[in-house]
Amino acid sequence: MSYFTASIKQMLGIDPGKPAPDAYSPEAREIHTFKRGRKETKEELRAIAEAHDQSERRHFWRKRRWLTLILVNLLFVVSYYFDVQLLEGALTASRFIGFHMADLNSALQVMLAFKHVVLNLLIGTVTVFILWILVGGRSFCSWVCPYHLVAEWAEALHLKLEAKKWIKPVTFHRGARTLFYVIFALLALVTGYTVFETISPTGILSRALIYGPGLALLWVVTLLLFEIFVSRRAWCRYVCPIGLTYGFVGSISPLRVRYNLKDCHHEGNCRKVCMVPHVLDMTIKGRATSVDVPVGADCTRCGLCVDTCPTGSLKFEVLGLKKLQ
Amino acid sequence: MSTEDTKKKQPPVSPKRREQTRREFLRTGALAGGVLLISLLGYIPVGEGKMKRLRPPGALIDGDLNERDFLAACIKCGQCVQVCPVEAIKLSDIDEGFGLGAPFIEARAQACDFSCDGLQCVLACPTGALTHEINYPAQSRMGFARLTRPEKCLAIQGKGFKGQARGPDFKGVLRYEELDRWKAVPIADHPYDLELCDLCLRQCPIEIRIGQCAAGKPPSGDKNQCPPHRAISLEPLGKGKAKQPLVHDGCVGCGVCEMVCPTEPPAIVIVLDETADTRRGRG
Numbered sequence: 001m002s003y004f005t006a007s008i009k010q011m012l013g014i015d016p017g018k019p020a021p022d023a024y025s026p027e028a029r030e031i032h033t034f035k036r037g038r039k040e041t042k043e044e045l046r047a048i049a050e051a052h053d054q055s056e057r058r059h060f061w062r063k064r065r066w067l068t069l070i071l072v073n074l075l076f077v078v079s080y081y082f083d084v085q086l087l088e089g090a091l092t093a094s095r096f097i098g099f100h101m102a103d104l105n106s107a108l109q110v111m112l113a114f115k116h117v118v119l120n121l122l123i124g125t126v127t128v129f130i131l132w133i134l135v136g137g138r139s140f141c142s143w144v145c146p147y148h149l150v151a152e153w154a155e156a157l158h159l160k161l162e163a164k165k166w167i168k169p170v171t172f173h174r175g176a177r178t179l180f181y182v183i184f185a186l187l188a189l190v191t192g193y194t195v196f197e198t199i200s201p202t203g204i205l206s207r208a209l210i211y212g213p214g215l216a217l218l219w220v221v222t223l224l225l226f227e228i229f230v231s232r233r234a235w236c237r238y239v240c241p242i243g244l245t246y247g248f249v250g251s252i253s254p255l256r257v258r259y260n261l262k263d264c265h266h267e268g269n270c271r272k273v274c275m276v277p278h279v280l281d282m283t284i285k286g287r288a289t290s291v292d293v294p295v296g297a298d299c300t301r302c303g304l305c306v307d308t309c310p311t312g313s314l315k316f317e318v319l320g321l322k323k324l325q
Numbered sequence: 326m327s328t329e330d331t332k333k334k335q336p337p338v339s340p341k342r343r344e345q346t347r348r349e350f351l352r353t354g355a356l357a358g359g360v361l362l363i364s365l366l367g368y369i370p371v372g373e374g375k376m377k378r379l380r381p382p383g384a385l386i387d388g389d390l391n392e393r394d395f396l397a398a399c400i401k402c403g404q405c406v407q408v409c410p411v412e413a414i415k416l417s418d419i420d421e422g423f424g425l426g427a428p429f430i431e432a433r434a435q436a437c438d439f440s441c442d443g444l445q446c447v448l449a450c451p452t453g454a455l456t457h458e459i460n461y462p463a464q465s466r467m468g469f470a471r472l473t474r475p476e477k478c479l480a481i482q483g484k485g486f487k488g489q490a491r492g493p494d495f496k497g498v499l500r501y502e503e504l505d506r507w508k509a510v511p512i513a514d515h516p517y518d519l520e521l522c523d524l525c526l527r528q529c530p531i532e533i534r535i536g537q538c539a540a541g542k543p544p545s546g547d548k549n550q551c552p553p554h555r556a557i558s559l560e561p562l563g564k565g566k567a568k569q570p571l572v573h574d575g576c577v578g579c580g581v582c583e584m585v586c587p588t589e590p591p592a593i594v595i596v597l598d599e600t601a602d603t604r605r606g607r608g
Contacts, residue, residue, distance in 0.1 A: 080407050092426075093402035093451045100451055106400050110452055113397035118453035121400075173353040183361065191368075192397045193423040198367040199360070203401055207416060207426055211403055216419035238353075239360055 004251055007296030010278060011247045013175030018287065025290040031261050032286055045267045052310035061303025061316075068143050076210050091144070091206035092197070093124060100124035104132070105245040106203070109196055112188035129249060137250015141236065141243050142275075142302035146209065147201040147220070151233060154224045155275075158232050170231040174278065176238040184241050201235065202242055233275050243300075251297035254319035259295060261288040263311040270305035270314055280305060283313075367422035371396060376597040378421075378429035379580060381405050381414050382437065382465035383447040383455035390603060398454035401426030405446035405455060411498050411509045413437045414446060427454075430467075432580025432595050437467070439530045439579060440500035440509045442544055463531060463552035466600040468578030470525075470557065470593055472570055478592035479522035480559060483567035486522035489513045490585045497584055499528060506544075512585065521566055523559055525582035525593050531556035531575050554601070557582065574601045 010016060024032070040048075052058065076094070079086045088095045092106040102124030111117050132140055141148050161167045184196040197203055201223055204216040223235050236243055250256075259282055266285040271277040279299045282288045294317075305314045338346075370377075374393040376386060385394040405428050406414045413435045417424045428446075430437055439462040447455045459465055475481055490512050491497065498509040517524065526532055531552045537543055538551035554575030559568040570582075570593060580595045 088407050088449075089402040089404040089451075093400040093404065095404065095449075095451075102400065102451060106402075110398060110400050114394065114452070114454075116398070116453065118451075118457065120451045121453070124451055170352065171349065172356050173349055176353045176357055179357055180360070183357075184364075187364075188397075192393050193368070193371070194397065194399075194401075195364050195367065195423065197401055198419070198423050198425045199364045203426060204419075207401070207403060211406060211416055214418040216425060219419060234356075238356060 003294060003296075007251055007279075007298070008248070010296050011244065011251075011298040012178045013173060015278075016281075019289045023289045028261060028288055028290045031291065032288075035266075035285070040265055040267075045265060048265070048310045049267070049269060052308075057307070059307055061307050065143050065302060066149065069146070069149050072144050073146050073206070073209055076206065080210050090203065090210055091146075092203050093121075099127060101128050101131075103202075103242070104128055104249065105242040106194070106197065108245060109184070109188045109194040112185055113192050113194050132246055132249045133253050134255070136253045136255035136301040137246045137248070137297060138243055138299060139250070139255070139301040140246045142300035145202050145242070146205040147223075148236065148300075150205070150220075150224060151227060151236060154227045155233055157228045161228070162232075167229055172231065172234070172238045174238065177240065177244055180239050181241040181244045196241060200240075200242070202240075236275060243298075247297045250299070250301075253297075254321075255301065256317060256319075257295040257299055257301065257303075257306060257314055258317040259283060259288065259293045260313045260315070261291045261293070262313070264288075264309075264313040265311060269308045269310070273304040273308050275300060275302070275304075280314075367425065370420065370422035371424055376468070378417070378424070379432055379468055379578065379595055379597065381409075381428050381430060381446045381455055382439075382444050382462065382467060382577070382579075383450070383457075383459050384428075384467070385454060385456055386466065386600070388603070388606070390598065390600065395454050396423055396427060398452045399427045400452045400454070402451065403428070404449040404451060408441075408445040408449045409437075410441050410445070411435060411438055411500075430580060432583045433591065434584075435497045436580035436584040438499050438509065438528075438581050440507075442550075461550055462579070463534070463550075463575065463577060465577045465579070466602055467580070468595040468597045469599045469601065469604065470572045470576050470578060470580075470582050471596045472572070472593050473596070474588070474590065474592045475569070476592075477588040477590070478570065479588065480568045480570060481562060481592075483565050484522060485518075485520045486524065486587055487516075487518050489516050490524055490587045499581065499585070502533065521559075521568060522587065523568075524585045524587060525570055526557050526559055528581050528585045529556050530579055530581055531577060535575075574605055576601060 006016060075087045079088055086097060091103055093102045100120050100123045102121055104125060107121055107125040162169055187195040201220045204220055208217055227234050264283060270283055271280045274280055276298045279296045282293045306316060374391040376390050376392050385398060386392050403416055406416060413430050414428045417427050417429055419425050447457060447459060472478060479486055493513050495513050497512050499512050500509040501515060504510060534550060534552055535555060543550045552575050555573045556575035558571050560571050562569045578595045582593045583591050583595050586593050
């Protein structure tokens with residue numbers, strides 16, 4: 001199975017299971033055999049993680065990502081507030097110094113509901129499509145979406161409660177998001193209303209920031225409470241079709257995270273911080289079928305795993321850039 | 326690797342695991358049902374698809390005044406809000422269901438006075454929810470003015486009007502071309518002294534434009550700016566100085582008359598159950 005189909009399947013919620021014995025490359029097999037003989041003790045692993053926590057680069061990507069996310073959203077607010085016309089509109093559709101931009105999922109819903117596409121919308125959609133192919137698809141989620149940021153804070157609370165054993169976390173089947181994607185597309189097509197837009201916390205938060213708060217924020221608060229007390233990152237993991245739309249785009253993006261088997265301790269810290277840990281299944285001991293494995297399309301390129309990995313086994317890569325150097 | 330191979334190698338599923346899978350399936354079904362139910366609640370406020378809000382110029386409506394195309398096409402970005410020079414446009418909240426994030430105008434608070442001349446909101450709309458097929462104010466069909474409270478109307482009572490049309494605290498603005506063609510000023514800064522109240526006619530953007538055209542001075546010399554029909558007139562009523570406002574087919578429903586009407590509540594308002602087109606269609 002190619003990287004492309006495997007990563008799309010995984011994104012849609014189909015569990016690929018363990019790789020077949022003949023799927024391993026000789027090099028990968030050799031490393032797995034070598035590692036079978038030795039195992040770091042818990043104390044050793046803890047010491048490594050603690051040493052890494054002291055490192056200056058511990059939150060390297062998170063700092064840059066939060067800054068980017070806040071700046072992009074602030075640019076919308078500032079543009080309107082001071083009428084400087086840099087980035088007009090909201091995240092659903094905007095104009096960046098005059099150039100049309102349209103959120104791919106919002107544009108898709110409008111096209112399905114309205115069944116006409118005016119030229120400006122087409123231009124905006126194609127522009128954004130190309131932009132997110134270049135920068136990694138679901139990087140929209142973690143680097144731009146304002147809901148992602150507040151959900152990250154809610155997630156921190158959730159994990160604290162879980163550590164204190166005050167709550168018992170609930171999970172759902174990841175296929176739910178695929179189901180929602182199909183249903184919301186059909187609803188737009190059949191009813192002629194952009195139904196998803198009504199409950200999209202991304203649109204609601206973006207508009208609230210720019211045009212002022214409203215009752216719709218209560219829905220966002222409800223979602224956050226659900227994520228704090230019931231199910232970790234439930235909206236992004238199991239519901240949001242925006243993530244899937246950008247995920248499809250990201251499946252052909254040259255920007256992604258790459259896993260290297262060699263130095264990995266398989267202690268699993270990366271999977272613990274990841275919002276979509278299934279994309280890191282290859283870090284489980286014995287799973288990687290080759291020495292270098294690219295992370296799949298569902299990855300939001302948030303960089304938390306890169307920040308967390310004490311051995312540098314997870315790194316951002318841009319395909320083709322090495323050849324240029 | 327064929328599917329048969331994997332089936333053979335898979336160990337039998339334990340009853341505990343099977344129970345977990347079953348529960349996850351049920352939970353996921355409940356989640357899906359719950360989220361869908363909540364999202365579909367948004368249908369209630371928009372129900373029959375009839376206009377319930379005064380929309381910006383060019384908002385798509387069909388012959389039955391159904392605005393479903395408008396709600397389908399609107400991408401809820403608020404670019405129309407941002408370009409409006411008089412800040413007449415607001416975005417709906419979640420209590421309007423599927424209309425969430427769609428633009429509307431509260432005419433009594435701040436009407437569209439077309440002071441941008443070029444329909445900036447229409448030009449800004451990225452999806453054509455505000456149709457790009459109209460170019461001039463007179464082509465818009467937002468609603469229709471109606472004298473719903475004739476007993477309140479000062480002109481019908483034969484009364485004049487002196488002072489600020491909506492009192493000193495009213496925040497609404499209006500363009501007075503004799504002051505500044507490009508900048509609207511607060512109505513509160515522009516008191517009137519009228520022998521007979523004619524504010525609805527006097528401030529009607531369509532009537533003002535007709536006056537300019539009659540004087541041979543359409544804006545920017547563009548004759549296409551000239552409205553084809555009158556929007557409102559004051560007709561004599563009895564023998565005194567009393568007059569009655571009469572709305573004509575040129576009315577586009579911009580809402581300036583509703584905004585400037587000095588009585589409380591206003592004698593004239595914009596209604597959404599007809600437009601100049603449906604009126605003419607009825608004959």
